[in-house]
Amino acid sequence: MSDFDVKYVANLARLSLTEAEEQKLGSQLNSILGYIEKLKEVDVSNVEPTAHAFPIVNVWRADEIKPGLTNEEALQNAPSKANGLFVVPKIVE
Amino acid sequence: MLHSLTISQLAAKLASREVTSREATQACLDRIAAVDGRIQAFTSYNAADALAQADAADAKIKAGASHAQFPLLGVPIAIKDVLNVKGHPLNCSSKILGDFISPYDATVIEKLKASGAIIFGRLNMDEFAMGSSTENSAFQTTKNPWDISRIPGGSSGGSAAAVAADEAFATLGSDTGGSIRQPAALCGCVGLKPTYGRVSRYGLVAFASSLDQVGPFTKDVRDAATMLNVISGRDPRDSSSVSEPVPDYTAALGSSIKGLKIGLPKEYMVGGLDPEVKASVDAAVKKLTELGAEVVEISLPHTDYAVAVYYIIATAEASSNLARFDGIRYGKRVDGDSPEKLYGNTRGQGFGPEVKRRIILGTYVLSSGYYDAFYLRAQKVRTLIRNDFLKAFETVDAIVTPTTPTAAFKIGEKADDPLQMYLSDIFTISCNLAGIPGLSLPCGFTKSPKLPIGLQLLGKPFAEETILKIAHAYEQATDWHTQRPGL
Numbered sequence: 001m002s003d004f005d006v007k008y009v010a011n012l013a014r015l016s017l018t019e020a021e022e023q024k025l026g027s028q029l030n031s032i033l034g035y036i037e038k039l040k041e042v043d044v045s046n047v048e049p050t051a052h053a054f055p056i057v058n059v060w061r062a063d064e065i066k067p068g069l070t071n072e073e074a075l076q077n078a079p080s081k082a083n084g085l086f087v088v089p090k091i092v093e
Numbered sequence: 094m095l096h097s098l099t100i101s102q103l104a105a106k107l108a109s110r111e112v113t114s115r116e117a118t119q120a121c122l123d124r125i126a127a128v129d130g131r132i133q134a135f136t137s138y139n140a141a142d143a144l145a146q147a148d149a150a151d152a153k154i155k156a157g158a159s160h161a162q163f164p165l166l167g168v169p170i171a172i173k174d175v176l177n178v179k180g181h182p183l184n185c186s187s188k189i190l191g192d193f194i195s196p197y198d199a200t201v202i203e204k205l206k207a208s209g210a211i212i213f214g215r216l217n218m219d220e221f222a223m224g225s226s227t228e229n230s231a232f233q234t235t236k237n238p239w240d241i242s243r244i245p246g247g248s249s250g251g252s253a254a255a256v257a258a259d260e261a262f263a264t265l266g267s268d269t270g271g272s273i274r275q276p277a278a279l280c281g282c283v284g285l286k287p288t289y290g291r292v293s294r295y296g297l298v299a300f301a302s303s304l305d306q307v308g309p310f311t312k313d314v315r316d317a318a319t320m321l322n323v324i325s326g327r328d329p330r331d332s333s334s335v336s337e338p339v340p341d342y343t344a345a346l347g348s349s350i351k352g353l354k355i356g357l358p359k360e361y362m363v364g365g366l367d368p369e370v371k372a373s374v375d376a377a378v379k380k381l382t383e384l385g386a387e388v389v390e391i392s393l394p395h396t397d398y399a400v401a402v403y404y405i406i407a408t409a410e411a412s413s414n415l416a417r418f419d420g421i422r423y424g425k426r427v428d429g430d431s432p433e434k435l436y437g438n439t440r441g442q443g444f445g446p447e448v449k450r451r452i453i454l455g456t457y458v459l460s461s462g463y464y465d466a467f468y469l470r471a472q473k474v475r476t477l478i479r480n481d482f483l484k485a486f487e488t489v490d491a492i493v494t495p496t497t498p499t500a501a502f503k504i505g506e507k508a509d510d511p512l513q514m515y516l517s518d519i520f521t522i523s524c525n526l527a528g529i530p531g532l533s534l535p536c537g538f539t540k541s542p543k544l545p546i547g548l549q550l551l552g553k554p555f556a557e558e559t560i561l562k563i564a565h566a567y568e569q570a571t572d573w574h575t576q577r578p579g580l
Contacts, residue, residue: 006453009453009456009457010453014416015440016438018441029450029454036405038398039405039471042395044474050475050476053527056333069197077423079423
């Protein structure tokens with residue numbers, strides 16, 4: 001297993017890591033990846049993947065209005081809010 | 094002592110007006126005050142709110158409400174910090190949720206309330222249910238009530254320790270790879286992971302959605318059946334829950350297990366299994382035989398791959414589920430000069446090391462170029478693991494195994510070696526991959542120090558009745574479950 005590019009994957013996952021974290025995670029993940037390599041031993045030709053333990057087909061329900069959170073409840077845990085809305089950083093210049 | 098009663102014993106005393114729910118609730122609060130400084134099972138609780146609920150339950154009992162109608166009427170039950178309880182804090186033992194207060198009840202909480210339960214307290218866990226020891230909690234490490242230098246198991250370590258230390262009559266936990274059964278085994282209580290789809294996950298903070306289930310921790314098997322009666326059933330708000338009928342799980346308890354065929358997988362009785370654990374499981378198998386069951390050796394040939402499959406699938410799903418913690422809608426926010434920096438800073442400072450490790454691993458196995466080699470291959474091996482069980486269940490009614498390879502280990506012993514920590518779940522993980530029900534119950538103790546040993550029973554999909562019946566028959570013939578730690 002080649003050296004694992006922690007920086008690249010951390011960026012995909014939107015995780016800012018310190019350099020010390022990057023180093024530690026890199027070596028730990030290399031040993032975990034070494035362990036999961038053992039799956040390569042298994043013959044999986046003609047085996048269907050399992051996404052869920054039981055085959056779940058589309059579940060339908062009637063499109064009815066049901067009680068939900070109020071605006072106030074939905075915002076009660078927001079780190080920043082104003083005028084009944086979440087405040088987010090500027091995205092478009 | 095009031096706090097050491099089971100649910101069924103307490104319900105009988107409440108029904109006969111021998112005790113009130115206020116007294117029972119106060120007994121839990123007193124017990125917490127006496128022992129939780131050492132155990133640290135609870136991250137928070139609101140005594141006034143619990144007592145107010147108890148007074149309401151007492152008024153209902155006075156007005157003639159019965160336990161036949163409300164099976165948990167007046168019974169205090171504590172909750173793992175991963176389930177939403179309206180008006181209570183929810184942290185998943187993480188810093189990233191800040192001072193989050195749940196705006197709604199999880200379905201299982203609605204059901205417990207509708208059955209009359211007193212819902213109190215938040216129970217410590219590994220952050221976002223990722224871990225096997227509660228050492229990954231951002232708040233505290235829960236101690237094993239049998240030896241406070243040891244871990245209680247995890248991730249639902251607080252839920253197990255609270256029941257073992259008689260701080261609650263029962264608790265709820267969640268189980269993704271063993272997070273109910275493993276701590277139940279290490280703390281000496283009964284823990285049940287229902288079949289995938291049996292119990293609604295609405296209001297459970299998702300870790301790995303194809304594996305997660307909610308289940309109870311109790312002091313005996315009858316109480317586990319009572320709790321399962323209450324929390325089971327289809328929920329339109331969780332489309333993975335199924336409409337399979339919910340039987341009365343207490344009805345089959347007490348009937349004979351004569352003629353039942355129980356499989357003992359040969360792959361579970363080798364390498365790394367502690368000799369005292371093996372001796373206890375062997376003795377339990379002998380006891381089941383004496384009770385009339387026929388125990389036969391079976392093979393689950395892909396067992397050795399379960400941990401690897403699990404750590405690909407669970408981390409992949411977690412990396413997706415935990416994307417919602419981005420500092421925008423709830424919890425902690427750490428600013429940055431662009432949205433990407435804000436997300437990165439919030440998550441970098443909000444998540445602990447194990448959660449970061451799993452998000453990185455999960456992101457990696459899903460990333461372009463590695464998906465087929467890791468994720469898709471793991472899903473295929475998952476099929477083979479599931480097929481092993483379905484094949485075994487063609488000839489046996491249930492499967493018996495040790496719950497864990499060893500009794501509780503020391504705090505710090507595996508904290509710096511994630512792979513060794515992962516391997517401690519080796520006997521519990523396959524059950525989640527296959528989606529079948531599993532139960533752990535006490536089957537003995539190590540000699541010195543005296544630590545609980547757990548027996549795991551695995552059943553066919555939706556055959557919780559069978560494993561509860563076997564567990565109950567075993568429990569009736571032994572006294573492990575009546576032993577309590579000296580606190």
